[in-house]
Amino acid sequence: MIFDFHAVRENLFPASRAAIEDWEAFPWHRDRTNRIQAYKAHSSQALAIDVFGTLKMSSDRDRIFDAIAECVGVAPGGPWTVTLEWTDTDRLLGEPRPTQVDALAVGSAASLVIECKFTEPGGQCSQTAVSRSGERQCNGNYEDQINPGNGVRSRCALTSKSIRYWEYIPKIFELDPGADYTPCPFKGDAYQWMRNAVLAAAIGKHRNRQATALAAFADHPSFPTARKVKRGLIVPGLPGQGAITPISYQQIIAIACQVSRDGALWNSLAA
Numbered sequence: 001m002i003f004d005f006h007a008v009r010e011n012l013f014p015a016s017r018a019a020i021e022d023w024e025a026f027p028w029h030r031d032r033t034n035r036i037q038a039y040k041a042h043s044s045q046a047l048a049i050d051v052f053g054t055l056k057m058s059s060d061r062d063r064i065f066d067a068i069a070e071c072v073g074v075a076p077g078g079p080w081t082v083t084l085e086w087t088d089t090d091r092l093l094g095e096p097r098p099t100q101v102d103a104l105a106v107g108s109a110a111s112l113v114i115e116c117k118f119t120e121p122g123g124q125c126s127q128t129a130v131s132r133s134g135e136r137q138c139n140g141n142y143e144d145q146i147n148p149g150n151g152v153r154s155r156c157a158l159t160s161k162s163i164r165y166w167e168y169i170p171k172i173f174e175l176d177p178g179a180d181y182t183p184c185p186f187k188g189d190a191y192q193w194m195r196n197a198v199l200a201a202a203i204g205k206h207r208n209r210q211a212t213a214l215a216a217f218a219d220h221p222s223f224p225t226a227r228k229v230k231r232g233l234i235v236p237g238l239p240g241q242g243a244i245t246p247i248s249y250q251q252i253i254a255i256a257c258q259v260s261r262d263g264a265l266w267n268s269l270a271a
Contacts, residue, residue: 005023005036007039008023008028008036008038008039008046010039011038011039011040011041011043011046012038012046012049012050012053013049013050013053013054013268013269015053015054015057015058015265015269016049016050016051016052016053016054016056016057017053018053018057019049019052019053019054019056019057019082019084020049020053020084026084026085027085027087027100028045029043029044029045042118042119043118044102044116044117044118044119044120045085045102045116047116047118047218047249048084048102048103048114048116048216049084050269051116051216051249051252051253051269052082052084052102052103052105052114052116052216053084054265054269055082055105055256056082056084058256058260058262058265059261059262060256060259060260060261060262061078061080061082062078062079062080062107063259063260064255064256064259064260065078065080065105065107065112066078066080066107066259067255067258067259068105068112068247068252068255069107069110069112071247071251071255072112072212072214072245072247073212073245074109074110074112074210074211074212075107075109075110075210076107076109076110077107077108077109077110078107078108079107079108080105080106080107081105081106082103082104082105083103083104083106084102084103085100085101085102085103086100086101086103086104087099087100088100088199088202088203090206092164092199092202092203092206093163093164093165093198093199093202094162094163094164095163096161096163099195099196099199101113101114101115101196101199102114102115102116102216103116103216109209109210110209110210110211110212111200111203111204111207111209111210111211111212112211112212112214113196113199113200113203113211113212113213113214114213114214114216115192115193115196115213115214115215115216116216116217117215117216117217117218117223117224117225118217118218118223119218119222119223119224120224120225121189121224121225121228122189122190122191122192122193122225122228122233123189123191123192124187124188124189124191124192125138125158125184125186125187125191127157127158128140128187131149133148133149135148135149136148137149137157138156138157138184140183140184140187141180141181141182141183141184142155142156142180142181142182142183142184142185143155143180143181143182144180145157147160155177155180156184164198164202165194165195165198168197168198168201168202169194169198171201172197172198172201172240172243173185173194173234173238173239173240173243174239174240175238175239185234185235185238186235188235189228190233190234190235193213193215193233193234193243193244194234194243196213196215196244197213197240197243197244199213200212200213200243212245213243213244213245214244214245214246214247215229215233215244215245215246215247216247216248216249216252217229217246217247217248217249218248218249218250219248219249219250219251226248229246229248233246250270253266253269253270257270
């Protein structure tokens with residue numbers, strides 16, 4: 001599909017554009033008609049590129065990410081690399097379609113798995129949705145059940161497909177994989193945050209370094225993720241609330257303004 005990137009470029013902060021090396025091959029978010037969505041004013045992907053693309057290209061990248069790392073409780077230390085729309089090609093979680101996160105920042109001592117939200121909530125588990133056959137692969141509870149799609153008995157439809165989330169969940173969220181939970185603690189939009197938390201844990205184990213999951217969000221009272229941050233991204237009362245660290249775009253830019261040698265750049269992005 002041929003796409004005119006002019007509207008996308010105009011919707012991106014100028015300093016972030018060079019972070020996209022190959023505009024044709026970049027994994028743009030698309031709608032059902034395959035149209036790229038980053039030209040839209042409220043595009044979450046465009047905002048993520050604005051901030052983390054500018055960070056990637058900044059001469060102050062290391063000092064800014066060191067400050068962010070200290071803010072979220074992991075070890076600082078560069079050099080830092082930034083990959084936009086990073087995909088787990090090692091398939092650490094055994095997913096048929098590997099998790100893709102909006103940005104991955106890797107330093108000498110820690111990795112930051114970054115999921116970005118603008119006006120949208122977190123993503124939900126697809127296993128409870130009605131499939132093309134008219135059936136749900138999961139009833140919404142974490143309990144012994146048979147997946148009608150493949151006939152496999154398991155407490156989690158994803159586990160029945162050899163996806164490894166529940167190898168990490170017990171330690172992160174202090175849940176007994178052999179117990180029943182009604183409903184599943186990750187039935188709603190906590191699902192996406194759980195998935196990023198277990199991915200960070202898998203990356204940390206694989207690379208033998210600290211790793212944490214961040215929820216970068218636009219802080220505005222009308223946006224679902226910003227509202228949920230106030231209550232907790234994970235189900236209230238569930239251990240492991242610290243598995244996902246929320247950090248607003250406003251906080252990130254404030255940090256950049258404080259430690260960068262180019263305050264005008266970050267003030268411009270803030271505006």
